[in-house]
Amino acid sequence: MLSSPAPAFRTNSEFTLSVTHSPPSAAQTVSAHPIRRGRTATRASGLAAALLLLAVVAVLSIAVGAKALPLADVWPGLLDPDADEYTVVHQMRLPRTLLGLLAGAALGVAGAVMQALTRNPLADPGLLGINAGASAAVATGTALVGVAGLDGQVWFALIGAAAVTAAGYVVGGGRGATPARLALAGAAINATLYSYVSAIMLLDTASLERLRFWTVGSLASAELAIVGTVAPFIAAGLLLALAVARPLNALALGDDTARALGARPALIRAAVITAVTLLCGAATAACGPIVFVGLLVPHLVRALTGPDLRWLLPYCAVLAPVLLLGADVLGRILSRPGELQVGMVTAVLGGPLFLWLVLRGRVGQP
Template sequence: MIAGLHPRPGERRPPVPPPAGPARSGEDRRSRTSVRAAGLLLGAASLLVAGALSLSVGTKQIPLDDVWKALFSPTGTENDAIVRDLRLPRTLIGAAVGAALGLGGGLMQTLTRNPLADPGLLGVNAGAAAAVVTAISVLGVTSFTGYLWFALAGAALAATAVQVLGGGRFATPVRLALAGTAVNAALFGYVNGLQQWDLNTLDEMRFWSVGSLAKRDTDLLLTALPLLVAGTVLALALARPLGALALGDDHARALGTRVRRTRVLSVLAITLLCGAATALCGPIGFVGLMIPHAARAFCGPDPRRLLPFCALFAPVLLLVSDVLGRIVVPPSEIEVGTVTAFLGGLLFIHLVRRRKVAQL
């Protein structure tokens, strides 16, 4: 008999541990589920806090109990007017625009497989700016409602141009990035040239082009809302095929994904989301760059989870940035686009310096 196969009389063999693989896999799944649940709770709580701060903090500080009364039992006081007429539309637009930019950023980074990609890479911001500056200079448009439609049209045309130059139905992530860079450079050159030629256009464009939530009303939001909803529904519907596409074109086709259609529809969703957001508030950069990185810490890279997390976290960033802009240099304000550019620039430098940026 071979020694060790049977215990000696009176000897107790130590218990054999269960196989580590399945148990560890189950523990990992439970851990990931717990992290995602914690992320959802954190995002929801942060959004409530950010919304409350946006309604309460400003040139005039309004206590939260007065904010509550202004929303649900107004009596016609000055605080009621400030909350209902100024800060509530600003908060709602900030939440909607933030969610759109976050979704657009998640889509763009998944589509191009580039952790440094931003929705502006498709020419959305440049196209909107070129259309608005043309409307101001040539047609004399001065209202935000007019800006809205021209910005939407410009964003759609620029995104279509990028798609066509990138290869149309045969576009690849690299071609899209190169085409977007070229279109952005050409359109922003046109914008700068027209502003220098027409000083009135420069004055009118200055406020819109920096990106701001101020002086917008709910009528603008209602006008753009159908486009935002359509872009959101389309983005979430594309989550599963985008997850397959992230494995590579060949793997995606093997899983039954229509690669070309998925890319074209993704570009359409980004155009609807970011075009409407840019039309509402002007070009606000870096939100679509920052938020997907924060969301991945809770949900990983799977677009089915990443996109909803982006839509939840992005409004928090935009509203908090807007609040910071109100309190840094009172009684003046720093526009939200400037604050997000500062924060995004710091993150961009950090990401570029990381050795494993290609694995994000």
């Protein structure tokens, strides 16, 4: 009589693999879809609410100033050339508001991608020396070349930001750059260039007077020509940052994991640094260095969206202008008939708010 074959038993490792890698059941897949759709709908609704808030703040930015405009007069001031408010709105308030929208979006998105790239929650647009490069170039142009107008300073600042960012990338290791080396290279460049700017301002009193207003960070000198000059650079930087959002999500898991997912870490870092250079160089050129916007807004937004950059970046592009324009409006209200520059207001408000986030435990690894 033939004995029946012994039953086949799987080892523990084989059983573990089969359990770990078994595909989800149809019920699990169906139940996951409503959760995902609900999360997406919630984020989309939040983004729509943020856009509505931005529209309200933009209207306030046009209405509030040394000469307050009733809200009912804002629309005629925008569209009716015969209205008494048309000149005030188009020559002063509208350029200032547009520049605040552009600069805020640039700083917020630049801060978010810098924190993701360096995996450093304290990273901001000045980490790679971009603001320092723009400041040093403007100081050099003002003291040695005699550049006085914002139209000339914009180009000096863009060139300085690009040159210093390229230098920081090379010093940080080039294609083999790591987040730690990039941060250390940026810190060294920052210290050196800001010392250089301080030396120029102390040795040349004429340059000190011309640079004093610019180095504070302000929207008060906005002109439509300046807005038109920096808008293409900021638009290109925003599009590039949004384009690398998905691969940058993979890079946040580590270089080896990113390569396994098909991403190219060196190419991603180069794209992010290019985007940050365009964004911060243009914003700093037009407004001067403005602190805390690029550092604070990504942390506030991350509490709403999570770490997914595909949602984090659009939220930052909307809510960072809300913060910047809101601070600008507050500075005009607090010091009437004069005004506090927006860079001072963001510094005063940003410090305590960031400390509050730290104490609440909301500042962590991006």
